[in-house]
Amino acid sequence: MNKIKEVLQQLQNLYDCKDWWPVHKNTDRFLEVSVGAILTQNTNWSNVEKAINNLIRENLLDWEKLEKVKITKLKECIKPAGFYNQKSIYIKNFVKKVKNLPRENVDRKTLLSIKGIGEETADSILLYGLDRPYFVVDAYTKRLFYRTGITGSVNVPYKKLQNMVMETFPQDTETYKLLHALIVEHCKKYCRKKPVCEECSLKKICKQNLK
DNA sequence: AGCCAGGCCAAGC
DNA sequence: GCTTGGCATGGC
Structure with a gap:
């Protein structure tokens, strides 16, 4: 089974993220x-x-x-x-x-x-x-993907990570906005630099837990 | 009181 | 091509 799908689908079940990049009213x-x-x-x-x-x-x-x-x-x-x-x-x-x-x-x-x-x-x-369909890879994405075992290293090139997501999920702006929001949400709460694994809902499927 | 946060560039191998 | 150091503030 596809690890990346497993992890991200799990996040979808956990969080209720909305369109999330904050902007003010009446601005460009x-x-x-x-x-x-x-x-x-x-x-x-x-x-x-x-x-x-x-x-x-x-x-x-x-x-x-x-x-x-x-x-x-x-x-x-x-x-x-x-x-x-x-x-x-x-x-x-x-x-x-x-x-x-x-x-x-x-x-x-x-x-x-x-x-x-x-x-x-x-x-x-x-x-x-x-509103163009590009998945955004950030430090959270790299960290989450590495720790959960989606990738084997923290230093996977940007394009490679982006392609993984864009080839696995529909090439659709709403999908990519949601996935990015889910990753940020989860990493801010649990998969921090100093991770809070005990309370993390990905515990069962995360590589960190297998050590 | 350190450590950390939604990177990027230039310089050096 | 990949690694490293510099860049700066405010919150915890």
Whole structure:
């Protein structure tokens, strides 16, 4: 039997996740998701929220405004999200490249050509900002897949993990949003860096338990 | 008081 | 191609 199906189906039985990338009302979803995806690189979401709220308060969550705003001002706003020197440049790079592109022309390759946007950030933007069917692989995914025995190493290349999911499940945006949400939910609660295996519902099927 | 969080890039093998 | 170090804040 397929381990990846077993684990993810189990998660579906456990959690009731909704459409989950948080966005504010009356904002450009594509822009807000993109900025959020950059800001959340190796960063806790609560810090990202502070940064996004600063941007909204300063009326800067807007393509034109972001392009024109002084870098020092941008840094000030996003400071709570950490790594603000590089992230401010990443946001500028993104806005400059994408602002005048028709959205149907924004594809994975385009995003990856922007300095500051790697595979996970690109796929997050595509899935949550543009409703394109790309499964997002993150640190949680790698960790969960490794510990449960879906993969044999923590260091499986991004594309390989993504393909595993995309070949196993329907190529459908709602499916990929749900699966990612389930993984995050479970890993935040149980499959943390320091795992809480005793209370974990995957205990019976997880490789960790067989040791 | 450390450790951790929804990565990415550049430099060095 | 793969590994390593640097980047920064706020919450627990």
